[in-house]
Amino acid sequence: MRDRLNKLHDDEKLSWRQIAKLEGLPHGSLCSYAKGTWTPKRNDLRRRYGEDVYETIEVRRGKGGRFAPKE
Numbered sequence: 001m002r003d004r005l006n007k008l009h010d011d012e013k014l015s016w017r018q019i020a021k022l023e024g025l026p027h028g029s030l031c032s033y034a035k036g037t038w039t040p041k042r043n044d045l046r047r048r049y050g051e052d053v054y055e056t057i058e059v060r061r062g063k064g065g066r067f068a069p070k071e
Helices: 002-010 016-023 027-035 043-049
Strands: none
Touching: 002 016, 002 027, 016 027
């Protein structure tokens, strides 16, 4: 997706704001992503930007969790 965004910006002469309106994403984040200085951490944004999605790990604690009264 970075290549496509940079092509729109450089070759098509569109501003980051115009590209952001087409993509439905914030223009500052879009610009930073295209330049390679930012990668989204939220999985929904990672999907939209075409990045690999983080795996969710569920941690289960014993009864009472970490706030269980000491015995």
